[in-house]
Ligand SMILES: CC(=O)SCCNC(=O)CCNC(=O)[C@H](O)C(C)(C)COP(=O)(O)OP(=O)(O)OC[C@H]1O[C@@H](n2cnc3c(N)ncnc32)[C@H](O)[C@@H]1OP(=O)(O)O
């Protein structure tokens with residue numbers, strides 16, 4: 001059947017909670033939540049090939065390194081792999097990291113689950129029971145009262161096996177209860193179940209009970225979820241003995257927004273996975289949440305300074321690639337191909353450097369780049385990549401970053417045509433090395449990597465002052481196999497060199513544009529010169545010269561443009 005013209009015949013709109021006095025819209029996020037990674041549980045259970053113990057170990061150690069203090073490591077009653085891995089985590093977790101495991105409300109599975117945690121320094125037993133009408137009716141066939149009783153009985157069992165068990169006193173026991181499908185549950189019923197579970201567990205302000213309020217399936221817009229969270233947070237009794245945790249799934253693509261609005265509405269803790277792995281469309285992406293805070297100036301207490309190594313482990317262990325456009329981490333996220341973006345970024349970096357030179361604490365303000373890529377271990381080289389959608393800014397950025405040459409605007413325009421043409425001929429992106437080689441070959445720039453067989457070469461020169469304002473230059477040039485001696489007079493070295501060439505070519509040589517800057521920051525720095533000349537009536541050509549001596553650099557830019565003009569058949 002195709003899509004319905006009237007989908008209301010099949011789908012019913014979600015009925016939101018009525019909370020006209022909601023407070024969350026005027027709140028802001030000023031501190032990070034408690035983070036729980038469920039990569040090794042919710043993430044793992046949704047993989048076509050769940051992780052091996054070896055993969056889980058590698059992943060677990062990375063989570064610890066990133067800074068997670070609460071990690072849901074397994075569903076120990078599900079398989080021997082999960083049980084064995086829980087044992088590894090219990091035995092190897094740092095003292096400040098709590099190991100969390102999940103069990104359904106089934107006594108025999110709860111017993112096995114608690115067994116897997118024996119000897120842990122800090123452990124959280126997490127049990128779940130769906131509370132929505134839909135799940136209760138379809139899956140369990142239980143009334144609200146029967147379901148509540150089941151949650152309470154299982155909570156009492158966990159208590160008996162953990163914090164009340166004399167032989168389990170070496171562990172700091174936490175307890176988490178998830179009214180699964182909370183976002184589709186009558187809010188007053190969710191409160192009633194949680195009140196009863198709380199009474200059964202007996203939490204304290206020092207060790208609050210965790211009520212995890214999942215959007216097991218995302219039902220509506222994130223503001224509706226936020227209302228549900230605020231309602232729960234306002235109405236649960238002894239609020240200080242309760243930590244409200246969120247576990248948003250991404251069915252409607254709004255999990256990040258739901259988690260953020262949910263925190264504004266009072267949540268203390270977030271459960272999710274790196275890069276949003278998890279059932280169906282995934283759990284909320286913890287990388288995005290953490291770096292969203294970071295770019296608002298709030299340190300998230302999760303360290304993604306080396307995001308590439310995180311991506312490497314996530315991709316290898318999940319066997320799912322991180323999307324190239326995943327927020328912050330995706331390979332293409334800090335890459336601009338299009339001309340106007342590249343132009344803006346290039347100008348942005350220049351202004352940022354100027355601002356920072358005046359004030360080392362100047363804040364980050366870069367068009368199109370909300371995060372400094374270096375903060376997550378990315379280089380600036382990857383930011384601008386050049387293809388047929390690029391303009392002058394892109395290619396000149398690559399030349400600046402790789403050859404330290406800050407091309408004048410008109411040369412940028414000229415070189416960008418060469419780059420555009422090459423990228424169309426190749427029908428693909430041009431890599432940095434290709435662009436720098438194209439530049440060196442177009443303008444006959446020699447360096448340690450590239451040596452050109454030049455038709456025109458500068459052999460020697462001398463300059464004398466013939467009067468206060470006149471310079472005489474004697475130039476010796478290699479022209480093909482011949483050596484020629486030329487003279488020229490002008491009011492400076494450049495004009496006298498132009499006059500010497502003019503007499504040799506028997507054509508007018510007019511300097512249209514000249515720029516120079518130093519290369520490198522130390523006293524041995526070289527000068528780079530850029531020269532645009534008209535030779536005769538129909539030849540306009542750019543030359544580039546680099547040398548320790550600025551005059552010689554400009555003579556080399558004459559040599560560069562003579563060789564270009566000859567190659568193009570203009571002289
Ligand atoms: C929203 C979530 O992500 S919840 C976590 C889900 N994760 C997993 O299920 C991964 C691990 N699970 C497993 O390995 C298995 O499902 C096991 C070991 C837990 C159970 O396996 P089985 O006993 O063969 O049951 P099976 O998976 O077929 O069906 C689930 C049963 O548990 C019941 N159940 C489902 N959720 C719960 C719950 N929260 N509490 C109690 N029982 C539950 C179902 O009603 C069903 O019972 P029934 O057999 O009487 O109809």
Ligand SMILES: CC(C)C(=O)C(=O)O
Pocket residue numbers: 042102128178180181212214215216217247249
């Ligand atoms: C067990 C619960 C928290 C869960 O995974 C969900 O509701 O998605």
